[in-house]
Amino acid sequence: MKPESTxxxxxxxxxxxxxxxxxxxxxxxxxxxxxxxxxxxxxxxKPGSLFPALHRMEEQGWLQAEWGASEANRRAKYYRLTRAGQRQLGAETERWSRIAGAIGRALEAT
Amino acid sequence: MALLSRIASLFRNLFRRTRVEQDLDLEVRSYAALLADEKVRTGTRSDAARRAALMELGGVEQVKEQVRDVRAGMTLESFAQDIRYGLRLLIKSPGFTLVATLSLALGIGANTAIFQLLDALRIRTLPVPHPQELTELFLTDTTGRRGSSQSWFDVLTNPIWEQVRDHWPDAFSGVAAWGEDGFNIAPRGQVRGAQGLWVSGDFFQVLGVRPMLGRVFTAADDHRGCGLPGAVVSYAFWQRELGADRAALGRPISIDFHPVEVIGVTPASFTGLDVGKSFDIALPICSQATDDAFSFLDAGTIWWLTVVGRLNPGWTLARATAELGTISPGLFQTTLPKEYPRENIKDYLHFKLAAYPAATGFSGLRQMYQDPLWLLLATAGLVLLIACANLANLMLARASTRERETAVRMALGAPRSRVIRQLLAESLLLATIGAGSGLLLAGLLSRFLLSFLNTQDNPLFLDLHPDWRVLGFTIGAGVLTCLLFGLAPALGATRIAPSEAMKAGGRGLTASRERFGLRRVLATSQIALSLVLVAGALLFSRSLRNLLNVNPGFDPNGILIADADLTQIQTKLPWDSRVPYKLQLLDRIRAIPGVKAVADVRFLPLGGGTTDNAVWREGSDSSHAITSDFNWVSQDYFRVMETPFLAGRDFDSRDTSHSAPVAIVNRAFARALGLGPNPVGQYFRRQSTPSDPEMDFEIVGLAGDSKYRDIREADPPIAFLATSQELRFANYSVQIVIRSSLPASDLTPLVRHAVAEFNPEISVDFGLFTDTLRDGTTRDRLMATLSGFFGLLGLLLASIGLYGVLSYIVVRRTNEIGIRMTLGANRREVVGMVLADAALVLGLGAGAGLAILLVVGKAVRSLLFGLRPSDPLALGIAIVALAAVAMIASYLPARRAARLDPMAALRWE
Structure with a gap:
């Protein structure tokens, strides 16, 4: 059984x-x-959200994809971060913490 | 962002669809497989696991569809972004944008204009239903075809046409015939020409042309003795002459002084089968016999009808030809004319009809101009290439000023393809603007070209509205140029390692050789191409000069031509009075003050009309025959033409239809027959013709050589016979040549007045002999003018290119020059260094250009007169001109290098 997903x-x-x-x-x-x-x-x-996102991010240059062999020796497409992707991760993380912090503070306020 | 990544993904998505699709499919399926593996590991049976995995996936196709949506959206959005960025850059440097757009518009415009003419002339099919089914029926071999041919086209006689009409094979769903003629639509005494067509009864049905107004002919209209059942006129004629009035139907128009009722108007799209002309009036073939005396209907040796057939579906040309082959023997047996010259009867009986493709119509213009136009297209293509090389250089320069920006972006992780896409967006914008303005410009240019080719005697009509082929050509040219000038710089700009670029922007010594490589290659190819252009221009202008300098054997200046139509009067006179009547008219003109000499002539030299026959010496036989040209002239012809008269006497009143036939021959004739220096008094024999049996002529005079058919030919043997001995010429209008010291504008009204006084029923049409000759060199003038223009343009563009490259090299080597000067190099050595660079580019370019010229030279040989494509003078002048221009272009950068202050140069960054 899976936990309830959001x-x-x-x-x-x-x-x-x-x-x-x-x-x-x-x-x-x-x-x-x-x-x-x-x-x-x-x-x-879900794959229906995952794949479009992966392809979009590849187009934006954050990800790079290449074919490789998986654990069970199946061919699979592997994604990795580009340098632009790493920068993006940094920027997004910072943005997210700001938002999360602000929302948290807002909710704590009485 | 990344314009390039957009374009690349556009390519991926549009052009490599299958690969992207396969990739996506594999990816989603491998996801499902991995998911299934996972479930197997947790204990599910493998087939159940696969089903569960697919279910969890939510459908392979749906996932793929969602990915596709994202990709398409991304592509468009980022494409728009890159375009916006490109536009901003272009607006920031208006000078660059202007130069780039202008040179592209000129280059693409010139190419499109020439292509447009080729399209209209060569490629486009006739505007009739199923043009591919149209075929031409003609002889496989014309050897032994005798008589007179009335057209440039492949023509047959009316008896042959009638046989085809009555016995056409199953291969065809219909056959039709047509012939061209000039009609006079003015009342008696005046001349106003219209382009006439004789058409068979079902001509319009076979072609599938429906009337826009009224009706077209049917087979019932075209029968012997039909008289003048009516005229079908073209849309243009209806607009121009009939005021686009619907009530014009049923109204008579005057055609060769006969009233003919207008019965129908053809739609605007149909202008006849002769591409390059537009017909005005069509009459049925039977109407040609209106004047019994001139009827061609039973003439077995007058070739004037072109026959077309519409193939039945499923039939090929080869099968149709085979069928025609089986009916040919009977057909030519039946139609063998009684008067056919006996030595050619065998040839006539062996004639065979065959079917030839005719979907693109017929055109004399095409034969004349398709080679020159292809050549001009190639020339214009070279200009475009040179322009592209310049733009590539400019883009390179722009890319290198942005080198640091590019380097920073790549260092920050932008993939190379992104940066390339962005650089390409700018090129794409330029190419689009260039192609758009080029298309507009092409409309003007092609009309200018057409008016250039339009001559007085040969009015042209070509449908020049751009079709999808022209649009496709322009777009293709735009895309190609964009890739040519955009891709190389973009690739080059992104090839260097970022660390290198960032250093290079700082301080360098001698900029690395490799960075100059592309520029040098560009400049070298520009020099090579412009050498080809300049040499081509020189070749064609020298060829034209050669043509204009040819001595035709007569002096065309100061000769007025008057075409007088006496036929209506002459045919009412008894035969014996016709020649004297014409001589009286000539006398009347001769009496005009200022007129030096007057004569009439059957064929104006170089005017298009020709006839030749086999002749041999008295006492010899036809196996020793030579072919000689023939002309018929009156007394004083040689005085009018100022052709030297060398021996014997001119024609005079002694030479009549009752006296023994006499001839004046030229020197080439005497030489070819081996008659010695003075042939006067000797005889020659002429083979039988459709109108005369074998005949002997006494040579009474010897004239100097002159041209006959074509200014390019070697002086041909010509025998001049006396018009006064040929009574049947009374059936034709008289071509009068008048030599006078008066200007044509003064002389014309005097002659018109004199003729009207003589007999107001005679209509006269005037022309200048020099104009007629000029028309004969139209093609050469076209080639000389346009190739000269392209040559100059190419030279200009190439010199700009060379200047740009050298300036750039000097700037990049400023530091190096500073060091050299500090170490004691003097200014001359510095200048020498820069000029050596220029000389290298020039030498390599000129070498490559010469090699190209030698290879392509063969293609132009037939268009040149009096010189070969490898003409050393033309090539030499081209190289010298190019070297001069190159030296001027390199002087400025060299001087700038020499004036550098060593200290400043060392500090320079």
């Missing part, structure tokens, strides 16, 4: 994908599992 906020998916690739290259399913793992199952990314 709808992703606009813009969050990009950040999560960038983050999931920060440690190294992954294929599509790998990215999806990694996001589940780092968000402790809060976010489950």
């Amino acid at each position: 709808e992703l906020l606009q813009g969050t998916l990009d950040l999560l994908i960038l983050k999931s690739l920060a440690l190294g290259s992954l294929h599509g399913l790998g990215i999806s599992r990694r996001i589940e793992q780092i968000t402790h199952g809060t976010f489950v990314v």
Whole structure:
């Protein structure tokens, strides 16, 4: 049984994908599992959202894709961050923390 | 962002669709497979796992569709961004933008204009339904065809046409015939020409041309003795002469002094089958016999009808030809004319009809101009290439000033393809603007070209509205130029390692050789191409000069031509009075003060009309025959033409239809027959003709050589016979040549007045002999003018290019020059260094240009007169001119280098 998953906020998916690739290259399913793992199952990314996002980010030059062999020796497309992607991750992280902090403070205010 | 990445992905998405699709498909499927593997590992059975995985995926196709949407949207959005960025850059440097747009517009415009003419003349099919089915029926071999031919086209006689009409084979769904003629639509005593067509009854049905107004002819209109059942006029004629009045139907117009009722108007799209002309009035073939005396209907040796057939669906030319082959023997047996010269009867009986493609119509203009136009297209293409090389250089320069910006962006991780796309966006914008203005310019240019080709005696009509082929050509030229001048700089700008570029922008010594490489190659190819252009221009202008300097054997200046139509009067006179009547008219003109000499002549030299026959010496036989040209002239012809008269006597009142036939021959004739220096008093024999049996002529005079058919030919043997001995010429209008010291504008009204006084029924048409001759060199003048223009343009562009490259090199080597000067190099050595650079480019370019010329030279040989494509003078002048221009272009940069202050140069960054 999967934990209840939450709808992703606009813009969050990009950040999560960038983050999931920060440690190294992954294929599509790998990215999806990694996001589940780092968000402790809060976010489950469906292929219908994942692939369009991956291709868009590749177009924007944040990701680079190449074919490689997976664990079970299947061919899979692996994505990794480009330098532009790393910068983007930095910028998005900073932006997100600002927003998260501001929202948190707003909610704490009485 | 990244314009280039947009264009690249546009390419990927549009042109490499299948690869992208396959890639995407593989990716989604591999996701499903991995998911299934995962489930198998947790204990699910493999087929159940696969099903579950696909379900979780939510459908392979849906996922792919979502990805496609994202990609398409991204592509458009980023493309627009790159275009906006490119526009901003162009607006920031208006000078560059102006020069670039102008040279592209000129280059693309010239190319499109020439292509437009070629398209109209050569490629476009006739505006009739299913033009591909149209074929021409003509002889496979015309050897032994005798008689008189009335057209440039492949023509047959009316008896042959009638046989084809009555016995056409199954291959065709219909056959039709047409012939061109000039009609006079003015009342008696005046001349106003109209382009006439004789057409068979179902001509319009076979072509599928429906009337816009009224009706067109049917087979029922075209029968022997039809008289003048009516005229079908063209849309243009209806607009011009009939005021576009619907009530003009049923109204008579005057055609060769006969009233003919207008029965129909053809649609504007149909202008006849002769591409390059537009017909005015069509009459049925049977109407040609209105005047019995001139009827061609039973003439077996007058060739005047072009026959077309429409192939039945499924039939090929080869099968149709085979069928025609089987009916040919019977057909030519039936039509063999009684009067056919006996030595050619065998040839006539062996004639064979065959079917030839005719979808693009017929055109004398095409034969004359298609080679020159292809050549001009190639020339204009070279100019465009040179312009592209210049632009590439400019783009390179711009790219190198932005080198640091590019380097920074690449260092920050922008992929190379992105930067390339962005640089290309700018080129694409320029190419689009250039192609757009080029298209507009082409409309003007092609009209100018057409008016250049338009001559008084041969009015042209070409449908020049741009069609999809012209548009496609322009777009193709635009895209090609964009890639040519945009891609190389973009690739070059992004090739260097960022660290290098950032250093280079700082301080360098001698900029690395490799960076200059592309520029040098560009400049070298510019020099090579412009050498080709300049040499071409010189070749064509020298060829034209050669032509104009040819001595034709007569002096055309000061000769007025008067075409007098006496036929209506002559045919009412008894045969014996016709020649005297004409001589009286000549006498009347001769009496005009200022007129030096007057004569009449059957064929004006170089005027298009010709006839030749086999002749041999008295006592010899036809196996020793030579071919000689023939002309018929009256007394004083040689005085009018100022052709030297060398021996014997001129024609005079002794030479009549009752006296023995006499001839005046030229020196080439005497030489060819081996008659010795003075042939006067000797005889020659002429082979039988459709109108005369074999005949002997006594040579009474010897004249100097002169041209006959073409100014380019070697002096041909000509025998001049006396018009006074040929009574049948009374059936034609009289061509009178008048030599006078008066200007034509003064003389014309005097002659008109004299003729009207003589008989007001005679219509006269005037022309200048020099104009007729000028028309004969139109093609040569066109080539000389346009290739001269392109040559200058190419030279100018190439010198700008060379100047740009050398200036750039000097700037890049400023530091180096400073060091050299500090170490003791003097100014002359510095100048020498820069000029050596220029000389290298010039030498390599000129060498390459010469090599190109030698290869392509063969293609122009037939268009040149009196010199070969490898003419050393033309090539030499071209090289000298190019060297001079190159030296001027390199002088400024060299001087700038020499004036550098060593200290400033060392500090220079």
